[in-house]
Amino acid sequence: MSDISQPQHNRTADEITADLMAPRVPGPLADLLDAIIAAADVPLPGLDPADERAYHRLLAFRLFAAGIAAQSAREFGLTDGPVNFLRKEIARNPVTYTLWEPPGDSPAEPGPAAPKETCGRCRKPFDPTDQRHDGQARASSTPWCRRCVANCHGGGADHVCVICDPDRYRPTR
Structure with missing residues (x-):
């Protein structure tokens, strides 16, 4: 039985958290996972339908690029190539739509007048x-x-x- 699947009785929350936060992923894989997380981290769009369409296109493209990077890493090994490819695609396709803001949270307008x-x-x-x-x-x-x-x-x-x-x-x- 592995350490993860053994019962966690008689352990403090700090001990369990330390085990969960311990680095278990090798460097190149961690870099690839960080790049995939960055690709999927797309902020929500505003309420305009054009912004929503742009959001969905960007998210679909970035996840497609993340899939290519993951497939490349699986086929050819964990090198810097898939990570560099994914980071370039993220930089090449930035967020271009209006971001969603909760009502009244804008510093320029303290809240609607009426x-x-x-x-x-x-x-x-x-x-x-x-x-x-x-x-x-x-x-x-x-x-x-x-x-x-x-x-x-x-x-x-x-x-x-x-x-x-x-x-x-x-x-x-």
């Missing part, structure tokens, strides 16, 4: 001019937009969300 009413589920502001069945207008007198209500009603028999079962999602005190 808060707009937003959907209770997706948090997007209501647009009274968008009266489509799946638009951004408020659905009747509910706290949700038409899009969220349309998505909720499109769910299956096992579907549960804040719209169809609000009691389940109410905060408890």
Whole structure:
């Protein structure tokens, strides 16, 4: 039985943490893993659909490049080649979209002067001019937009969300 699979009884949390944090990966493999983690570390996009598309394209490309690097390391051994390739591809394809910022966290604007009413589920502001069945207008007198209500009603028999079962999602005190 290996050290990892043996019971951890009568050990302090510091001893267990020290074992988990102990370096067990050789240098070249650790470099490759660090490069793969850097490739997958793509910040979330803003709410604009173009930003979301750019985010998905960038993430897909970087993970594809990480797969090439991992396959190359497996086929030809752990050398600096796969790591250098992946780091060059990351540098060649930087983040070009607007990053997501939580509302009111921007240092330039301390908070909205007049808060707009937003959907209770997706948090997007209501647009009274968008009266489509799946638009951004408020659905009747509910706290949700038409899009969220349309998505909720499109769910299956096992579907549960804040719209169809609000009691389940109410905060408890």
